[in-house]
Amino acid sequence: MGRLSDVRIGVAMAASHCNLGRAVATMKELVDEGALVTPVISSSILSVATRFGTPDYWRDQITTIANGEVLQSIPDVEPSGPQHWFDVVLVMPCTGNTLAKLANAINDSPVTMAVKAQLRNGRPVVLAITSNDLLGMNAMNLGRLLVARNIYFVPFGQDDPINKPRSLDAHLELTVDTIQAALRGEQLQPILVPWHER
Template sequence: MTEGELNGVKIGVAMAASHCNMHRAVATMKLLVDQGAIVTPIVSPSILHVTTRFGSGDYWAEQITAVTGQEILTTIPEVEPSGPQRWFDVVLVMPCTGNTLAKIANAINDSPVTMAVKAQLRNGGPVLLAITSNDLLGLNAVNLGRLLGARNIYFVPFGQDDPIRKPRSIDAHLELIVPAVQAAQRQEQMQPILVPWN
């Protein structure tokens, strides 16, 4: 078996409840695993307890477990030891909703996702955000600006996915996830951070 570009890299993938982006997020987790990463899923309770047109909680739990081969962490107490025990080389928040972005920017810790971020930052470790929200260039822009200047916070390059119909919307380019993780490991922001959508 050949080694991937992320062979042995320990990534905590913290998944906020952007239900419409779950298919992309799971496919991207599979890419990380295929590249040799050890992926631990950390999931917002909403993903597992709310059924939407994009799938049920049981469906997503099955998909995530099948891709990662790891137990899903779903509570704050389960995730808290990741800081003191230094479980992860990188914590990747994917999808990172506007709600979760705002909580991170304001140091609010009320879910397993934000606990994973807090625990990683406790050690000065890299946190990589794959943002997706319809209001990141609206009222949430202040939180995006705060995190763009924050220490140990990095972004998967992003752009306006539909500037005509959704002019305040921003979406991460998940096809750039591997080099973005590698840059975060080096404590660097992958550039360019602003990448247009076709």
């Protein structure tokens, strides 16, 4: 019996290709803790090859861990709301672009659809943010979501304050603890974690 035994988690993965390796490793940790994981994948992950991997590589990695299908379109994900598929939706990685869309109620991707469907039921959404501009132009969107009901954050910090002073990154090693807290209706604290404490 793991810490997330039988918890139904929609893992919504936005297209931060450089962070997919960390996200996939964290998804495996969720499965190892007993979670029932359903991946929801940005179309970019399944269509764009980068130096971090090809679409086929990431599809194989994700489906092997989740042991099932990948939801990859808005129609795939839409029933998750009315049919109450998930106990929690985890957006990991949550890019600055995705964060801005969520803060402004823009629903144009499988990832944002998963969040919208979850929030319509008053159920928790956990964001694992990663972006170079979250302390820049995107700070206003971060502020909106920090006070939004049913939205929780994996604790985050400045990953490179000298070279990237506006960048924030989630401490993914705290994901399981964050999900447990969110299921209780609580934000895991402290939410700001200095990066050298990783």
